[in-house]
Amino acid sequence: MQDHDNIQTDEVLSKAPVSGVKIYLRLLGYVRSSWLYLLLSVIGYLIYAAMEPALAGLMKHIVDVVSEGKITESRTLIPLAILGIFICRGIGTFLGGYFMAKVANNVVYDLRTSMFNKLVLLPSSYYHSIPTGRLLAKLTYDTEQVIGSITQAIRVLLREGLTVVGLLGYMLYMNWRLSILFLLVVPLIGFVVSYASKRFRKLSTRIQNAMGGVTDVASEAIKGHEVVKIFGGTEYERERFRKAANENRRSQLKMEMTKSLNVPLVQFILAFAMAILIWFALSPSISSNMTPGDFIAFLTAAGMLGKPMRQLTDVNSILQKGIAASYSIFEFLDMDEEVDKGSKSIDRLKGEIEWRSMSFQYPGAEKTALKEITLSLSAGKTLALVGRSGSGKSTMANLIPRFYDVGDEQLYIDGLSINDYQLKDLRQNIALVNQQVVLFNGTIRDNIAYGYLQDTDENTVIEAAKAANAWEFIQELDAGLDTLVGENGVLLSGGQRQRIAIARAILKNAPILILDEATSALDTESERAIQLALENLMENRTTIAIAHRLSTIENADIIAVVDHGEIVEKGSHSELLAMNGAYAQLHNQQFSETPPAITIENS
Template structure:
């Protein structure tokens, strides 16, 4: 699968690396003062390289002319001054570039998370959690390298090359032009390496996402792994994902370490030709001994910055590949908020008119021509076999997905016309898979809109959900940490907290997706009593496999293969002796001893 993803990404037309990098540099705008200080630092550093060559020229000329005494104090002081200035430049350039880079990564991560919470539900169903986490962590770390290390080298060594070449042109422009003839060849080598680096970086990112996927799944499902003997299977999955990452990484290193010696060899050829011409009396006749030594020293000093400029190419391309992945994510289409109607309190009339729906990744319809009326304050129970479409139908009310055709109307207005936040503020939800956050019990009950609730209101909701007794028994009460997804609590306790959250919200529309499935019989009765009180005068959609919990519902709809095959009250459906009566008979017929 990882290989297929890599092939697709390789064949897709991407923006140029320069265009991506310039877009990344836009994030530097808010830190322009730090960037300016960094550039000043690198200018100071770069200026000291030709200054060293010029000082060497002065030393040679002084020695050859026998004027050592006059410059005995000046030369050591000049050497000290050069290294002090270079040290100051190194600090200014490096420290302030690090501040710029960390601010850019902070902005990228926060922008990505801001985008993440606005993406449609379909996106989260189509991408593994590990791959998302890799984008937020690994990809942004690569961007740090492309700004700190790569930008530092590009600025410092680039300015150094410019300074040394300028000095060489000043000393002898004819020899300098000979030296520059090798630059186009170096450019070709670097260009080829850049394309390969970028392609391999994309593969490494995909492989890293695979590593994170496997690790994330093994951590979340560690109990299933242990009980079903999946340890060896998971170890092998992780090993294969890590091997893919290792192979791509080694190819990257091989390209990198071939690139450097090739560039060095080209520079050596250029230096050899330069020296051969420099030794010609016609070319160097007007040059003093100091000029000649300084010129060759400056040419020799070019080797290190040029080597570092080519060496940093791999880091730069990693950052560009990571930036492409990040910007591709940031450019994704957000959840459509087509509505403009805002309301503080809906009445709760719900009507489905010939509504059909399919998931974006599916070719066939999940729900077909659903028509249903649910008056405000009434309860609709959705029953039927698993996979029939009950939860999907409930998820369409808060517009987690957009329908394919037909209409969903609330208070005689199509839900597409409601502003999303306004619509969802009128809906409370208790999922079958309870979602708790790694915080305190209070933070999980009074979550989101409910953060300003008083302790008295939170406690009243907990009591109504039959959760207060066990909360009181905990050492820290409402301030007890629940762990990631409530791992420190039992299944029943987690579900009661989720129900307390729905009770506290006090919304006019209530969706209960197997809200009592994780409770024991005694707790279920207590919770059902609480829910019966909560459901009064509220429009409720309840999904349940235990038919005993929904017998008092105003409307019961039997959903099978995406269609409503029966609907009516409990007594009406039993009298029909159809699908509901069959389900009821199966569930309540117990074998006698």
């Protein structure tokens, strides 16, 4: 895993032409909507920065007053000036910090919503190519790093940067020759910061990859906790998580070591510069025109430069974390969305489907999933797909809503190539009931009247629930339709979840229906009720039913046996039995092993 992350890190760094400035400027583009807050923040930091040279100037005044013996005249003025400087610093700190935090949170909100908006538009192949934990890390961890690069980094860059400019300006005003000597160390500091920047960026990218590995393992263990417990995978999962967390820890420690070396090194360079500065300042030829107050004020200003310059170098690690995270985020935002080549808008399809020598291969796969599929299904009829697992049944069904694209002139609906329909219109004409029911963490009502059905009135929702034989158990729940189902419906039984999914399909009233083992999660009593509901649901709809239990599809208009991506037999139940081929063999195997189940009567 470590080698994989290192390779991935190097790939990311090679793709980004070390144009951290461009990446950061693109990130700052998200600040435009909060320009007023940014302006107020800058004003605050200007006030704060102006108080630093003012404090040095006050020191000059105090020393000159004391040396000239004019203490009485300034006895009230000096304390008031000190109070005034710190009040102004406090106001500047509040304005700068609070409004910069508003800017940063607005940016992160915009980034997260942009990422989620992009997420729901990405093709299905993307979801299959990246672990869920890695994707969640982009939405959470990476965006958190961006907060630091805006709040802390910009705060320090503005506040401490303006402070450095103010103090250097004051020093130049006091003695330009000594100031130039001090500025000679700036290129050396710049070299240290430049080297540290590259290392910070590389380590930040590794930390992101390692954090993705941590969330991957944790996500899988949480989702599969029952399998982990039953099959004794506890120690295995602990070891996986330990390795992922250890890789993250190692990268974090390398980051901290670089940061810890960077700060004292810069401090030493500044101390060295101060020592040389004082040595020259004590020379009579250089300081002859300076009063004691000028001398003290100059050294005070030079000494005050240490803290902001140290913080400016320290913020570099935060800035590089933000740049690395921003690169990951923008790489995601720049991904190609699901392509919609269709131009034809349609209100309601009839549902006639035709496969014409259709072949299909998943992106990145070596093996062809479907080979030369030729089949015709009239509107309102039922097609049952049977065969062993992995034979291509689900692939045939998933191509109808264009979860994956097929070539032109291979798959037709109502005599028109599927690619010609607008994607949204096509999918509005299709209802889907999966074997693995997907329910969202909301109420039963939210899950039945989902998506663009959400404004459906309650009576219509209840009718759909009744048609799916779900209303009886819904009524028995304390909150009825407003009962929360939990994450993925965990608070309901498998049969209850399945009936809610069928109610959702009934409510949609689409002309094309895809059933993927729609009764597999039900007990015998529930199955009888559901099959009665499916009769109503399938009536006058083009139905594609994927089935393992042949007893549920005996009355389908067409039964197609799929094997290794090819249709090896097709016909009605009686025709296929008469052939005494693959279907008859499957039928004999099942009925010799299991008692007959209730069949779906197709009207």
